[in-house]
Amino acid sequence: MDQLLEKLLTCVEFGKVDIKSPYPPAMKDQEGAFELTRHALDDGISPGEILEEALIPAMSRVGQKFSRNEIFVPQMLMAAKAMNSSMIHLRPYYLTGETKRRGTFIIGTVTGDLHDIGKNLVAMMIEGGGWEIIDLGVDVSTEKFIEAAEKHPGAVIGLSALLTTTMENMRKSVAELRQRFPGQKILVGGAPVTADFCRKIGADFYSPDPQGAVEYLKTLT
Amino acid sequence: MGYSPGTAPEPLTDLIAEVSAELLHLREVRAEYIIFERLTCNPGNKSIDIDGVVFDVKPIVFSQIKKSERAALFICTAGPEVGEKSRRTMKEGDLLRGYVYDVIGSEAAENAADRMQEELRLAVAGEGLKITNRFSPGYCGWDVAEQHKLFSFFPDNFCGITLTESALMNPVKSVSGIIGIGRDVEYAPSQCNLCDDKNCIYRGRKAESRKPPIYW
């Protein structure tokens, strides 16, 4: 792999945002994801390559380490910050359509539930997997999910719930979404949700952590 | 956050110190309990009757409460500010700082509960009474929907907390529950030993990190 991309991958994996960021100590005063992405583009490396060969693999490593409990939420967030600094340079290419995402992922916390940390983490990691994110926020009604699905045909939907009571609202939302869009791919998650519950309510996939969702989405593209 | 002592990445430890200092001014932390004298425990269906309201607490909680002569129902909150700060900061793009607010908010709610529990212990100790651990709807098999029964005992907006139809407390950084009081009740040093939930992240950890006060 191009040396520059390899360096960029390491920066994102370990949360080295830019030359000013003191973390990680071993990379102090070195250029970070922000600068390296600029150099890569200047060297003629395409935004697509940067994404596919550096950013996505970096976030995938991060997600895997998180799944294995080798790192915790803060390091995942630091990596995401580094990735975002890289995306500052790449975003214009998405807007012109020159570079394409793998797909669109709509996510929201179900009606009656206000928890958003878990949902935000999932959104962030799926974005790191190369998807465009439509974040509907918390306390999202079934109608809002339906509206978003209509607006973004082909998008995958993810629902999050953190209480057993709001899992019931998840069940209702999934049932209505299914009825409206029979082929709709639906992912569910949140602390009390289980694979068994996912099956019972007719959702397509459950994952206890973001990486499982990223891997599943890969199989769809 | 999951780190064992000394292993947290550097910017995080600084950030935690910074955010903790900022939140020291949190004046919205509140905790209240109400003691009820009319308590009937029904071993048949593992339920507890307080003033005519039947709590279906399930076996684990029942086994701890059953010897109680009285019961305290409580709620505690870190207040709305910390949650709002977390949300705002995350929205503005500083995910890490937002997350630190969130975790400190949870910790503040639990700490408020610890202090409330200690106050309750002292309040009844004079009468020769002891207290149990605290138990919350949504834990140890006790259905979170029973929050509605719990809240039926509290005046509106008690501690500034409201309960939504889906049994969610607002502000989010809040904890509610029951504590048994009596001559023969016991405090379990490791609450996790009572519970069979293998997925709980507190499992095993809580006993270590949240050491029971020395007097137990």
Ligand code: B12
């Ligand atoms: C910290 C915590 C608290 C804190 C803060 C609460 C908060 N949410 O801010 C405090 C102490 C205040 C608290 C209070 C309560 N809590 Co609490 N709490 C937790 C705890 C330990 C961690 C939650 C958390 O922040 N996790 C970190 C985030 C990042 O994880 P997450 O949201 O689960 O998201 C991850 C995954 O689930 C997944 N994911 C999430 N969404 C999605 C979506 C998709 C599509 C996919 C693929 C994946 C996915 O990816 C995320 C990243 O890995 C959990 C136990 C646990 N194991 O999770 C209980 C838990 C959520 N609490 C629970 C309960 C019951 C309560 C109370 C009702 C207790 C009470 N009676 O007082 C109150 C409710 C508060 C309220 N406002 O109503 C239950 C809820 C289940 C239930 N029985 O309904 C849990 C699950 C504990 C248990 N019993 O097992 N709690």
